[in-house]
Amino acid sequence: MTTILGVPAQALSGQLLLGLINGxxxxxxxxxxxxxxxxxxxxxxxxxxxxxxxxxxxxxxxxYLGISYWGALLIAPLVVGVLGMVIERxxxxxxxxxxxxYGLLLTFGLTLVLESMFRYNYGASGLPYPIPAAxxxxxxxxFVYLPTYRGWVVAMSLAVCFGTWYLIERTRxxxxxxxxxxxxxxxxxxxxxxxxxxxxxxxxxxxxxxxAGVMAAPxxxxxxxxGSNLVIVVFxxxxxxxxxxxxxxxxxxxxxxxxxxxxxxxxPAASNVAIFIAMAIVLIVKPAxxxxxxx
Amino acid sequence: MSxxxxxxxRAAAREKVMCRSNVKLGFVVxxxxxxxxxxxxxxxxxxxxxxxxxxxxxxxxxxGYAGLLSFGHAAFFGSAAYVTGHALKVWGLPPxxxxxxxxxxxxxxxxxxxxxxxxxxxxxxxxxxxxxSQLIYFxxxxxxxxxxxxxxxxxxRGYLFGVLDLRNTYAMYYTVLAIFIFGFGVVWRTVHxxxxxxLRGIRDNEARAISLGYRAERFKLVxxxxxxxxxxxxxxxxxxxxxxxxxxxxxWQMSGEVVLMTLLGGDGYAYGSGGRxxxxxxx
Numbered sequence: 001m002t003t004i005l006g007v008p009a010q011a012l013s014g015q016l017l018l019g020l021i022n023g024x025x026x027x028x029x030x031x032x033x034x035x036x037x038x039x040x041x042x043x044x045x046x047x048x049x050x051x052x053x054x055x056x057x058x059x060x061x062x063x064y065l066g067i068s069y070w071g072a073l074l075i076a077p078l079v080v081g082v083l084g085m086v087i088e089r090x091x092x093x094x095x096x097x098x099x100x101x102y103g104l105l106l107t108f109g110l111t112l113v114l115e116s117m118f119r120y121n122y123g124a125s126g127l128p129y130p131i132p133a134a135x136x137x138x139x140x141x142x143f144v145y146l147p148t149y150r151g152w153v154v155a156m157s158l159a160v161c162f163g164t165w166y167l168i169e170r171t172r173x174x175x176x177x178x179x180x181x182x183x184x185x186x187x188x189x190x191x192x193x194x195x196x197x198x199x200x201x202x203x204x205x206x207x208x209x210x211x212a213g214v215m216a217a218p219x220x221x222x223x224x225x226x227g228s229n230l231v232i233v234v235f236x237x238x239x240x241x242x243x244x245x246x247x248x249x250x251x252x253x254x255x256x257x258x259x260x261x262x263x264x265x266x267x268p269a270a271s272n273v274a275i276f277i278a279m280a281i282v283l284i285v286k287p288a289x290x291x292x293x294x295x
Numbered sequence: 296m297s298x299x300x301x302x303x304x305r306a307a308a309r310e311k312v313m314c315r316s317n318v319k320l321g322f323v324v325x326x327x328x329x330x331x332x333x334x335x336x337x338x339x340x341x342x343x344x345x346x347x348x349x350x351x352x353x354x355x356x357x358x359g360y361a362g363l364l365s366f367g368h369a370a371f372f373g374s375a376a377y378v379t380g381h382a383l384k385v386w387g388l389p390p391x392x393x394x395x396x397x398x399x400x401x402x403x404x405x406x407x408x409x410x411x412x413x414x415x416x417x418x419x420x421x422x423x424x425x426x427x428s429q430l431i432y433f434x435x436x437x438x439x440x441x442x443x444x445x446x447x448x449x450x451x452r453g454y455l456f457g458v459l460d461l462r463n464t465y466a467m468y469y470t471v472l473a474i475f476i477f478g479f480g481v482v483w484r485t486v487h488x489x490x491x492x493x494l495r496g497i498r499d500n501e502a503r504a505i506s507l508g509y510r511a512e513r514f515k516l517v518x519x520x521x522x523x524x525x526x527x528x529x530x531x532x533x534x535x536x537x538x539x540x541x542x543x544x545x546x547w548q549m550s551g552e553v554v555l556m557t558l559l560g561g562d563g564y565a566y567g568s569g570g571r572x573x574x575x576x577x578x
Contacts, residue, residue: 101364112551127492235422272436273430273434276429279423280423283423285418
């Protein structure tokens with residue numbers, strides 16, 4: 001068997017693949033967080049809970065209504081997005097003027113509420129969600145066995161990430177958004193409805209979390225706490241990438257997933273803390289993050 | 296006009312004196328209530344309130360008077376609980392030494408965290424403390440002496456100073472009350488000392504405080520370590536009361552909860568956070 005640095009190549013590529021999949025989720029979630037922080041200045045703690053709501057929406061649609069995975073892929077993000085817009089209109093819009101910390105606390109509170117609601121109704125144990133028939137099975141790529149569904153997740157999340165990046169950096173709507181972050185009053189004077197646009201941005205950001213939730217449902221089980229541990233990692237990703245930097249969070253998300261995979265191969269006990277150590281180092285050396293601008 | 300301007304400070308001074316005597320009276324009443332309470336309310340619940348109240352007071356010292364929002368205080372609370380639990384159960388130390396050891400652990404941990412974290416402000420400060428406390432969480436999950444998901448159970452309460460049997464609920468309660476009063480006293484003295492005033496100056500306008508010759512970073516570090524130590528004291532006491540130290544004490548949700556407790560009490564008001572955290576503690 002071929003070995004690389006004393007580790008079987010099979011194990012290495014397997015863990016790297018796993019890291020790539022985790023990284024895809026990190027990228028999708030941190031992208032939404034980053035967009036929200038960049039445009040609204042809100043540290044969206046509730047992101048993980050909304051990811052969980054996305055997964056639960058898919059599960060409920062399958063169980064109660066018989067809507068398949070493909071339907072859920074479309075509807076669940078919409079549901080989460082609308083929920084997000086309601087949250088923005090009802091709570092968050094009062095917090096733009098005050099310190100970032102209040103946004104963090106409010107969204108933390110919402111997280112507790114959402115998680116407890118689902119735990120009360122569905123219990124803390126995971127609920128299984130089947131992989132859709134079209135994506136079952138897998139291919140042996142010679143160096144690693146790739147389950148079709150995981151390949152789909154990676155491809156899909158890359159497409160979504162770059163789609164979002166394109167939307168914000170290269171389209172007219174995106175340019176309005178970026179202008180509104182720079183100077184909301186001036187943009188409003190040009191006749192653009194800024195509050196509506198901000199609500200849409202928040203909706204879009206959390207819809208990405210909802211989408212990630214649906215895609216995660218067949219891989220990880222659907223449970224009320226599935227988001228709460230992930231969200232902390234995703235925060236670390238966003239901070240490392242630079243708060244508000246879109247490209248930064250995509251690249252960092254995938255890289256950190258791979259880093260985690262690598263640590264699993266070489267020193268498994270440290271795999272959970274690798275990301276946080278990376279974050280502490282980055283914050284000490286380059287506080288604005290790898291891709292961020294100095295505040 | 297001149298009459299008014301002399302009358303005003305005098306009235307203010309009189310008010311201050313009144314205020315001070317009111318505060319003293321308030322303390323006396325509060326301590327009396329604390330002494331009488333276990334005969335009316337379930338004592339274990341009261342001990343929980345006191346432990347979390349002390350935790351919230353410690354946290355309030357940091358956010359209310361230094362303006363630093365730490366999102367990782369569970370690390371101090373939890374690691375002190377673990378160390379105390381281990382010291383009492385495996386090493387068989389008496390409770391006072393166990394609590395002392397737990398508190399010292401969090402003071403050390405607080406110094407390490409503080410050195411890293413105080414270089415940054417606002418949201419970055421919160422994020423660094425969060426990341427560091429996650430390190431502690433995963434350590435607590437994996438180190439052998441913490442027993443992973445099970446935690447340290449059935450921690451013996453033992454005899455305080457070799458004489459007082461803490462298995463008696465009332466003895467335990469009054470010990471916790473004494474610890475709480477001690478911790479609260481430390482917070483109170485800190486806040487009303489020149490150090491506390493300088494701290495508030497730094498919070499309100501750091502650049503100005505530095506230009507006046509205060510070394511802001513050193514002040515922040517000291518208050519961070521103090522707050523960490525008191526959180527550890529709360530955690531150590533908690534593990535003695537419930538005879539249990541588990542992962543729940545180190546999760547980031549615990550860090551978030553202490554923030555909520557403190558803010559519900561109103562940040563910057565020591566008595567508020569101490570008293571009202573009871574409402575959060577029971578939830």
